[in-house]
Amino acid sequence: MGSIKAVRGGVTAPQGYRAAAVEARIKHPRPDLAMLVSDVPAVAAGMFTTNRIQAAPVRLCRDRVRRGRAQAILVNSGCANACTGTRGWADACRMATMAARALDIREPDMLVCSTGTIGIPMPMDRVEAAIPKLVAGLNRKGGDAAAKAIMTTDTVDKQEALEFRVNGKTVRIGGMCKGAGMIEPNMATMLAFLTTDAAVAPGALKQALRDAVNRSFNRITVDGDQSTNDTILFLANGMAGNRVLKPGHPAWRLFCEAVQTICLRLACRLVKDGEGATRFVTVCVKGAASDADAQKATRAIANSLLVKTSWFGADPNWGRVIDAVGYSGARVEESKVDIRYDRLRAVRSGQKDARTPLSDLEKVLRQQSFTVEVDLHLGRGTDTVYTCDCSVEYIKINAAYMT
Amino acid sequence: MGSIKAVRGGVTAPQGYRAAAVEARIKHPRPDLAMLVSDVPAVAAGMFTTNRIQAAPVRLCRDRVRRGRAQAILVNSGCANACTGTRGWADACRMATMAARALDIREPDMLVCSTGTIGIPMPMDRVEAAIPKLVAGLNRKGGDAAAKAIMTTDTVDKQEALEFRVNGKTVRIGGMCKGAGMIEPNMATMLAFLTTDAAVAPGALKQALRDAVNRSFNRITVDGDQSTNDTILFLANGMAGNRVLKPGHPAWRLFCEAVQTICLRLACRLVKDGEGATRFVTVCVKGAASDADAQKATRAIANSLLVKTSWFGADPNWGRVIDAVGYSGARVEESKVDIRYDRLRAVRSGQKDARTPLSDLEKVLRQQSFTVEVDLHLGRGTDTVYTCDCSVEYIKINAAYMT
Known part of the structure; x- marks a missing residue:
């Protein structure tokens, strides 16, 4: 990473951001409403679920962030505000209006995100009552409380922050995310929020975010289900005082590297906290006829229930791995396939491979973290995804998670 | 069904078929090698896995059945003879040669199928030693023993037989199948064998089989994994003495109906015996913009791990159902979607739907068998698939099933 170093503080690590969380009792008695605010309007970029059923707050954010500018985000857990019809849309708008008023910022600069159960309307009275307390609690160290308040079935909060220098100025990027089930490439079921005090041009911020997401959040899968609420938002408020970053700026690549690093770290944290996960697995396919073929193969392996249960065992x-490659749709010639677990060649x-004792392979699989590498020996296509096993606990969690 | 009635006897219910099973100790000490023989060469048709990795016996059957004729089938459980390279191919051929010799039939009329673990070579010495005993045991009531010998993780054997009249002659169709995991449309991980004493034209037999499979075996899913060994074979030996059946024959539709009935019954038995399954679920999508869209939606619902675990609970x-429809790729307008559990409208x-009490819905879901119907209200596309829940037991079975 060279000159990029990790720091503490999550989304409030960069200058000019405050956050807070309160218990609004949306579903459970625990902190479930969070706010993240920039002291000044920020350049903003976002990416959203590709599911055709989209929650009201997703539609709201998508519309507003298109202007390339935002200042604050209100996030709740416990209720997804999805499949809630015109009432859900009105509720999302009203949440934005109330929060913008309480913060005294421009209404279009207010974003709203929700995560939790689908099909239940927002308990608006409780949200409304909680907003003044939330605004009153905003502080420069609130990143931690916010990261905890956005959790649903997550067992741990997920935060990262990085620091590096641009034009002699110290620049920081902070991030937090949530998500544990309904996780699949193409913006998994998750919310992620990134902040930076760097000055970044609007189009450039979007480009850096898209590239980083394609190499991180779009390469993770827990269960192959795509949610209605996936959202990632990135605010850049310029308070570090650097010359505006964009392609061509000497520090542009450093900035992009930092964005990628923080996204990949957050994404891997999501997988490690996958519902019931006991193992973190990197699935890598190389030698495919094309990158698209490699992608088909990595996804088929990572989403195969039979593969995932074998990892659990x-x-x-x-x-099961070669079977999944076979039905993935990727070009494959059976007699050319090699498969490795970490460095050990199984196939x-x-x-x-008769020279590799089964007991050695089992030793690799008993680790908390390993790589499955498939070489198709057909071309130069490669792809990597990050995933986890499927355990008895996953079933228990998701059989019990109530409607 | 009108004049079609159920009878006993499985694959040996029709005239002129004998079967047997022996314990060859291929993997476990239990009957694991079965044989099914027609007294005379039969018209034959087959369908096979679409997986690009195909076991040696699949390739052998595909080649041989293309001639439209066969007389006997040798089947083993315990070893899939998949990913076994040139040795696997030679073993499949040798099994066919040995069985044909022992039966004194023409070599190309001998078919071979295998199911079990991938990547392990056939224990040919044990298979070879068992064949004479197997041939000696062939008998007209052997369908039951054969159906049991082809089981792997199946908990029960799966057999059906039907009887009806053609040209004043009694005609029968018998069937058996195996499969419990790695089950997905497009010829799930399963073997199925159909016999009939009807006289049927070769092209017509293939057509009847294809139509029936598309409405049965290709509409079931347990875990979304497609195997390397799926095979369905259909023999028609003409011993009932009817005029040859083909399109245009007055009894052609009756015959097709009987084939569809037996295939659907066998397919539903596969699902009910899905690994760890506690519920049998019919997923029906109607009102889709096209049949293809309806198919995308039924498959997404039936293969969603989150949907399946909720059924278990x-x-x-x-x-979770509407979420799966949303990412299925089918056209969907959220405000038009209705969802019913059996007759009860949930959405x-x-x-x-506020008029449907949650407790009533829960009552439906607690049944061993129910239907989930999604109406997209966009067009006339429909599709139905048969599936099961995903239980804690599924994970345990598949974490323990050894390499």
Whole structure:
């Protein structure tokens, strides 16, 4: 990473951001309403779920962020405000209006995100009552409280912050995210928020975000389900005082590297906290006829329930891996396929590598974290995704998570 | 069904078929090698996995059945003979040669199928030693023993037989199948064998089989994984003495109906015996913009791990159902979607139907068998698939099933 170093503070690590959380009792008695505010209007960029059913706050954010500017975000857990019809849309708008008024900022600069159960209307009276307390609690160290308030089935909060220098100025990027189930590439079921005090040109911010998301959040999968609420928002308020970053600026690549780093770290935290996950697995396909083929293969492996359950059992069941590649739609010639678990070759030219003892493979699979690498030996296409196993606990969590 | 009635006897119910099973100790000490023989060469048709990785016996059957004729089938459980390279191919051929010799039939009329673990070579010495015993045991009531010998993780054997009249002659169709995991449309992980004593034209047999499979085996899913070994074979030996059936024959539609009935019954048995399954669920999408869209939606719902786990928990979590439709790729307008569990409407115009008490919905979901119907109200496209829930037991079974 060279000159990029990790710091503490999450989304409030960069200058000019405040955050807070309160218990609005939206579903459970625990902090469930968070706010993140920039002291000045910021350049903003966002990416959203590709699900055709989209929650009201997703539609609101998508509309507003298109202007390339925002100042504050109100986020709740416990209720997704999805499949709530015209009432849900009115509720999302009203949340924005109330929060903008309480903060005394321009209404269009206010964004709203929700996560939780689908199909239940927002308890607006409780949200309304909580907003003044939330605004009163805003502070420069509130990143931690906010990261906890946006959790649903997450078992731990997920925060990162990085620091580096641009034009002799210290610049920071902070981030937090939530998500544990309904996680699949193409903006998994998750909310992620990034802040920076760097000055960044609007189009450039969007470009840096898109590239980073494609290499991080779009490469993770827990269960292959895509949610109605996925949102990632990025605010850049310029308070570090650097010359405006954009392609061509000497520090542009450093900035992009930092954005990618923070996104990848947050994304891997999501996977590690995957519902019931006991193992973190990097699935890498190389030698594919094309990158698109490699993607088909990594996704098929990472989403195969049979592959995921074998990982849970610490079973180097490469038969299930090659089976998934076979039905993925990628071009494959059985006699050319090699499969490795970490450095150990399990399959050579489509058959068991007799020189690798099963006990050695099992040792790899018993680790908390390992890589499954498939080489198709057909071309130069590659792809990598980050995923986890599927455990008994996953089923228990999701059989019990009430409507 | 009119004049079609159920009878006993499975694949040996029709005239002129014998079957047997023996314990060859391929993997476990239990009957694991079965044989099915027609007294005379039969018209034959087959359908096979679409996985690009295909087991040796699949390739052998595909080649041989193309001639439209076969007389006997040798099937083993315990070893899939998949990803076994040139040795696997030689083993499949040798199994066919040995069985044909022992039966004194023409070599190309001998078919071979395997199911079990991928990547392990066939224990040919044990198979070879078992074949004479198998041939010696062939008998007219052997359907039951054969149906049991082809099981892997199946908890029960799956057999059906039907009887009806053609040209004043009694005609029968018998069937057996196996499969419990790695089950997904497009020829799930399963083997199925159909026999009939009807005389049927070769092209017509293939057509009847294809139509029936598309309405049965290709509409079931347990876990969304497609295997390397799926095979369905259909023999018609003409011993009933009817005039040859083909399109245009007055009994052609009756015959097709019987084939569809037996295939659908066998397919539903597969799902009911899905690994760890506690509920049998019919997923029906109607009002889609096209049949293709309806298919995308039924598959997305039936393969969603979150939907399947909610069924296990008897939770009428329609939010997960509509979410799956949203990412399925089908055209959908949220405000038009209705969702019913059996006859009860849970969702009306994209939102919770307030007139349906949650407790009533839960009552439906607690049944062993129910239907989830989604009406998209966009067109005339429909599709139905048969599936099951995903239980804690599924994970346990598949974490423990050894490489």
